Amino acid sequence: MSFLRRRKGTDSSKSQNLRCNIVKEDEKNNLYESPRKESYNAKKWSCWDSCCWFIGFVCSVWWFLLFLYNTMPASIPQYVTEAITGPLTDPPGVKLRKEGLTVNHPVVFVPGIVTGGLELWEGHQCAEGLFRKRLWGGSFGELYKRPLCWAQHMSLDNETGLDPPGIRVRPVSGLVAADYFAAGYFVWAVLIANLAQIGYEEKTMYMAAYDWRLSFQNTEVRDQTLSRIKSNIELMVATNGGKKVVVIPHSMGVLYFLHFMKWVEAPPPMGGGGGSEWCAKHIKAVMNIGGPFLGVPKSVSGLFSVEARDIAIARTFAPGFLDKDVFGLQTFQHLMRMTRTWDSTMSMIPKGGETIWGGLDWSPEGLSFNCGAKTLRNNSINNTDQIPNINLANMKNVNYGRIISFGKDVAEAHSSKIERVDLLHGVYMIIVDQQDSMKADMLANLTNCDIWIEYHDIGDHRIKAVADYKVYTAGSILDLLHFVSPKLMARGGAHFSYGIADNLDDPKYQHYKYWSNPLEMKLPDAPDMEIYSMYGVGIPTERAYVYKVTTATDCSIPFQIDTSAEGGSEDSCLKGGVFSADGDETVPVLSAGLMAAKGWRGKTRFNPSGIPTYIREYSHAPPANLLEGRGTQSGAHVDIMGNFALIEDVIRVAAGATGKELGGDHVYSDIFKWAERINLQL
């Protein structure tokens, strides 16, 4: 009110002229300087007023647009999309409902690593007011507000791999746990919506949410998650007229569910005591989506140096952000400290050693994968057949077997030409120079570094020894990790194993640490069950790395991917220090498909009851334009959950179809060729 009065006064007063003069002057001089000059004239439309005006203007426009947006009929965006991209195909749920498909088998979702939400139940002072708020998933608001507090609460105890004292972070339960990872970033939501179209609802869908930071057996020890899944599956089978469940694990959930299948049939106290027929009685099919059965090379670089092209598990989701100074200058170190307390990351270290992943001069994919394929496939999605023919000529052998090499030359040279200093020799040197390494410890103390990365416990000699060994295969990677982070691996070694069993009847394989390694477990006795491996192909996926030793600054990680290492030609598999192979951007085809293509095909020692397996590959086609969002034909590790073809397969199986009825195997990659080359005793 007072404002209005003031305005009137100014308007009618003679100062009007004065102002006009000023404005005119301004116009002559410089338009941008005028606000300051005008503010000299205090009685006038001052700076403060113009600020208010500006804010008001922006707000009003914003509200007006918002209002328009809200009153707009919901169908308009669809019209626009259709006008640009042509008519949309029906979502698979709608299409299949028209075919008459209805609810049949209950469905269980098993989310993967990082996609499940975590909420706070008890925290330290700094997390005041966050009770039952999501720390992981949702908006990640707390990460921005109090990064150090956040990292502290997301970490687990360094020794036990369980809760640190005074902190309880627990998985969110229910479908909301992993339907969206962050606002608008779907994980399971599309699949859930499509299943709902044919009649699924809460009583026939179940999200087996678990704390993905823990080792699998620890989820049972701490939260009784495995018992809960067992009881829920039993309940769903009982209340749906004895219809068996269809299980749909994604990413690490695949390993978790392998573990579950062994656990549930093992006798208590280690297992769930369901008896040897539990799986046969309760499970119709396991539809693994993007399963890292044999591990992913990414996890190695993640553990080794918290990097890789896009990994650092946490970084994937706040890209660009974590690289900045949230944590001050030590982003990586804090992340590394946090992720290293998570046992689950160790479940994805490549399994099967050189037999599966290749030796120094040999790898299953080496001869036949064509790294230029990606660009080609984008242009001609439909004629994938042609690709191998075109590029066979300019292909050369890539040494994928060398998962970590120090220096590009080493990565490409023949093994006979590489001089390696044995790691054991390195260890010996350290024992000799123990005093030196103690000095190094003291030095670390002196330089004010927190000693939370084990790298600070090890001396320069050890770092040198690591680099001198030059090349690491999937087998020697384990030695490397044991060498650089003994504590971590000691903790992980109690929960996971990475070898190949010689004799599966050995009683030692009844221990839970073997349950999530498909090469050291037998599938349950359930000949009517079906196992699907569903994954995307056609995206270059990290497979091997070229490393370098960083010039040692005080508190940094001593190894880094050598991003300067390039392959030369356009089609080269080596880019930015990373060798890529075919896969879904995270999991190489080899890891996702080998078990279904060979290890479990027919009656093998890993699959004594002959459970039928099916490979369903989905060729990646990036979204045509922005309006399509993350695409309906994507093959990327997470985006594949919105792939219409995959959803259709899942719905058909849930409605009762068998693998044969779906069309059996559906393969684009060379997985069968590679499988032949792998010499695995079956």
Place this chain on the structure above:
Amino acid sequence: MASNFLRLRKPYYVESTINCSSSSDQKLVNLSFGINETRDQTKKRQAKEHHGRRSCLDSCCWVTGYLCTTWWLLLFLYHCCLPFTVGHEMPELMPAARLKREGLKGIHPVVLVPGIVTGGLELWEGKPCADGLFRKRLWGGGGFTQLLKRPLCWLEHLSLHNETGLDPPGIRVRPVPGLFGADYSAPGYFVWDVLVKNLAKIGYEGKNLHMAAYDWRLSFQNTEVRDRALSKLKSKIELMYRANGNKKVVVVPHSMGVAYFLHFLKWVETPPPMGGGGGQGWCAEHIKAIVNIGPSFLGVPKAVSNILSAEGKDVAYFRAMAPGVLDSGTLGLRALEHVMRVSRTWDSVVSLMPKGGETIWGNMDWSPEDEHVCDFSKKRYFRLSPSDNNVNNSDAKQVFRVKDPVKYGRIISFGKAASVLHSSQLPTAVLKEILHMNASRNFNSSCGEAWTEYDEMNRESIRKIGAVDKAYTATTLFDLLRFVAPKMMNRAEAHFSHGIADNLEDPKYNHYKYWSNPLEMKLPDAPNMEIYCSYGVGIPTERSYVYKLSPSNKCKHIPYQIDTSVDGEDGSCLKSGVYFADGDESVPVLSAGFMCAKGWKGRTRFNPSGINTYVREYQSKPPTSGIKSTTHVDIMGNIALIEDILRVAAGATGEEIGGDKIYSDMLRMSERINLRL
């Protein structure tokens, strides 16, 4: 950012030059600007045309900006200061913090059973008008914004099928499962929040704390038929029992959840297909205690007014949740009619009708609360501790005897006279007559599409019911309701019963419709189980109503309404057509406490194994909000109650937390009730 800002600033300067020509002495301005080029002149001329619009729009913008800035500033300050203010209140808000220091640790798993309207509902399949609401809340959380955006659509989706009491075709609305995260709770809505927070403090988390969500619109047995809710609860309790080292669970039902859990107790031990097949002894094996909060064991009179006319002083459950919304014109002018139409499809409302008839609720001339003192303005409880209750009550009695006792037994009376006159002075029942007449009712009413069942009734008979000075007790009430809402009562009476059993051994009592009525069921054989009745007292609670015919007799109008013009003198129990008695604002003491105080006390025919019962009353203290409040919903944040629950969950027995704690006339009232035990 900065460049953006500047770009936006530019237009403003153009406009401010424009301002120059706005002065009255245009000539002078022109003179002073005389040397200007013609470009400027044209600009000015343009400016002149824009003159009027400019100042108005600008000041609007200015005001908005000013308000926004101030608002943000205050908000910012508020957020800065908040931690300090909250920090001081924290210890008081959290009894758990104190108990934790005492060394209390959660031992028994806890199951929470929500009451009516407190559970969230979400959409799984809907009509085209509900496009884009898949798995969005319709009820609870953000659901009420949908009420504002598309009210009719919203109501349509919340209705159930008129005949089956299940989903209407093409619509699936389902309860939100689990301990719905704090992310989803709307402020002031999530009634369990404080309790959950406190439980978490002493070590509870997802594995030993469970929220038994169910669709509260359905009849209890139908939650099993449609959603398998009872099976789910059974499996969950068994799992928690096993996974926590064979520790029995503590169940905390609230409001209607109490009746739901009674139903569960019977269901779980009954053999399939009707029951859960847990077998005899399931409850004894799995349940340590049931801490009933604000239990509506014997029903609430509110439910009657809700069915009859969708009103009541603060009733209509809707209105409690979205106050003001329904009273305003969101739904056109017929908010109440819409509410009635929807809520009559909910079977669960019928479960809340008064049970036990005249034996419990009183007849025309007698009621158990006869000695009740209504002067709530001097809440006598303040100065009383339970021990000297007796002495003071006798005083109260003397004061009271001067007046006539209130005839609470007449739950519905038409006209004030009918509510006070002695029964011999009232005309004899005419309902039978009307019923007879109604048998030949003609359906050619001019109302067109029938909205509520009132539209299908003969207007004549409606008027007859209302015109006579007639009162209805808890028994005859059902005749009235069967008459005005035949379909609903037909449907619902297949699921609920409201009588008193003569012989509990009668095999008919094995039917599920008797399971939620404590007067027609036997408690399970579980002598070590404990049952608590915890409720607030000292707040006037609706107990009976004075009705009148509504003035308009048009179609699609509810023909009856509470006669709000009827008031008693000062200190009377009658206010705006409603008689009040002691209670927690929704549930009268009688309904909440009677079973624990008498019906189940010791070894009775309703409680053959002699399960221990405890009455825990919590008296209201001013200010009646926040941590000491005892109203029906707010009591969930009452620190005394929370402390009791925590202690029980940590292993204490009823004796250890102090046994009975009674402030009201509960014991005297129950003495007066002549129920065969």
